[in-house]
Amino acid sequence: MTGIADVGGGYFQNARRLVDYERSLEEGRLPVERGNVLSADDLLRRHVITSIMCNFKVDAAEVGERFGIDFWREFAPEREALAPLAADGFVEVSEAGLRVTPHGRLFVRNVCMEFDPYLRRESPQGPRFSRTI
Structure with missing residues (x-):
């Protein structure tokens, strides 16, 4: 229990x-x-990931105002990492934020993973996440 x-x-x-x-x-x-x-960065990323999981989108202006950041400056590496998902039609990325497409909803966890720095850490036991599909 x-x-x-x-x-x-x-x-x-x-x-x-x-x-x-x-x-x-x-x-x-x-x-x-x-x-x-949770650190300030953890709280920011939790907000972004929750927004993606629940609403299939992130409003860059809303997040920027709430956390006092320039969204795409803060998440420049993530934006670059989203390019293959955008090329596959799973997500649309713009200055306004991002939107998971209807086709991409099956892969929403893959989109969220780009915003989770704990998944990028090396682990001797292997991957720190479950299969996404």
Whole structure:
């Protein structure tokens, strides 16, 4: 048994084993096994990825205003990385932002992956993500 929660700019995971969960509560402690406080960059990227996943688009002006950035200056490498997806007709990229096309909706996770820096980190165990299709 486990649960992950987003609370106050961080992610927290409950104790995995029921006995540890109950013991923490009996001792007056929260049953948190581990947690991660999000950086400003994490919060920005979470917003962008959530927008893509839920709305199939990102409004560069809205994100820029909300986070005080020039969207495409901040995400220049990602824009370049999106070029093959745009060439395949999965996404449309413009100064206004990006839009996942109806054809690209099946590949929305691939679009989002370009904005996730944790996926680009090398891992001795291999890929840090599941298959997208």
